[in-house]
Amino acid sequence: MIQYSDEAKHSFIQYLQTEKNYSSLTVEHYIHDLDHFFEFLSREGVKHINETDDLLARGYLVSLHEHSYSRASVSRKISSLKTFFTYLNRENPEFVNPMSYIIHPKKEGRLPHFFYENEMEQLFLACSGEDPLSKRNKALLELLYASGIRVAECTGIQMKDLDLTIGTVLIKGKGSKERYVPFGHFAGDALNDYIKHARGNMMKKEEHSYLFVNHRGAPLTSRGVRHILSKLIEKTSLNHSIHPHMLRHTFATHMLNSGADLRTVQELLGHAHLSSTQLYTHVTKEHLKNTYQSFHPRA
Incomplete structure (x- = not known):
């Protein structure tokens, strides 16, 4: 080679x-x-x-x-x-760049997949339980859905980044850009329960400040999150696969469907360009169209 x-x-x-x-x-x-x-x-x-x-x-x-x-x-x-x-x-200025005339292919027109609200309820039911892993899984799912953060951002959260009092988390995004992201009381309650009654038991002899840990107490990885979500989907009646980014898509779609403005969603998602966020407006329009055709008597 x-x-x-x-x-x-x-x-x-x-x-x-x-x-x-x-x-x-x-x-x-x-x-x-x-x-x-x-x-x-x-x-x-x-x-x-x-x-x-x-x-x-x-x-x-x-x-x-x-x-x-x-x-x-x-x-x-x-x-x-x-x-x-x-x-x-x-x-080396004498070197000729062979990629200078290569053009990026047009993006595929596929819309992002997301969960409907009743499907999210099934996922939350799938991680109910009093054992440490269930508490961890519920806190993880609640935070991903409540904040729309990327999985890599989620696994990078340190204990000091979390403020349960006001319901915000400091996120270190792409390009090391930082932003504060709010979360609601459902996520706050799940996180508080996990931290108080599960994380310490799961840490064992490990010593680090990462919020989410695996069953051995080591920091949870992006691959670990994918595994957790796949296991949760198996416990439900949902017949499609899941990838972590679907929760980010779901967050954005539900926010826009509920009337949030595009700029706010852009800031929450940490998108550098509004065009990245505008993709979700196509999803909401498709949702409105399907709802209209399903329920209007003369659709």
Whole structure:
């Protein structure tokens, strides 16, 4: 496989972390995308990065489409490579960026999946119980639904970030941007119950300040959250799969359906651009349309 030096890789990671201010998860994705591209170059017989040209770049895109990568995945890989080659060009102005003329594919017009209110009730019933894990699961589900935060943001919450008195949590979002997010009394009660009657027992010999922990007492990971939610869905009569982002979609959709303005939802979600939040207006319009067709006698 074609290699770029460990020094170059390390300096690029430093650039992403310090100058671009990207999160560790984003940096991990960028490096994974970069390694994937270099595997392609090796298959093409390329031995040095300077041999990469726009023809190879386009060939890589063709290979992604041939392997049925989604438009979102292709777009992310293009972003990763553009950032990398722009960085190389900055360090060496004589280097020609082979990705400069590559255009991002248009986004797919799929609407985000979300839960209806009665479906959320089933999920909450699925995590009822007096054992520590049930209390943890209920607090986790309540907070994700109440705040619309990303799973990575949720697993990164420290005990000091939580204010149960006024019902807010300090969230460290993408690009290390911080925002305070409110939550209601349902989430507040569940969190208080979990902290008082479950977290201490689950911690065992572990010593850290992360809010959510796994059954061994270690900090809960994003993969752990996905596992918990999958197990909860199995306990319900819901016949579709669940991914953590669905709770974020559900939060935004329910807020807009209940009359919240777009700017407020944008701020709560931590979206840098309003266009990201506007996607949910299509969901609410679709919901209104379906409701109209279901109940109006002359629809």
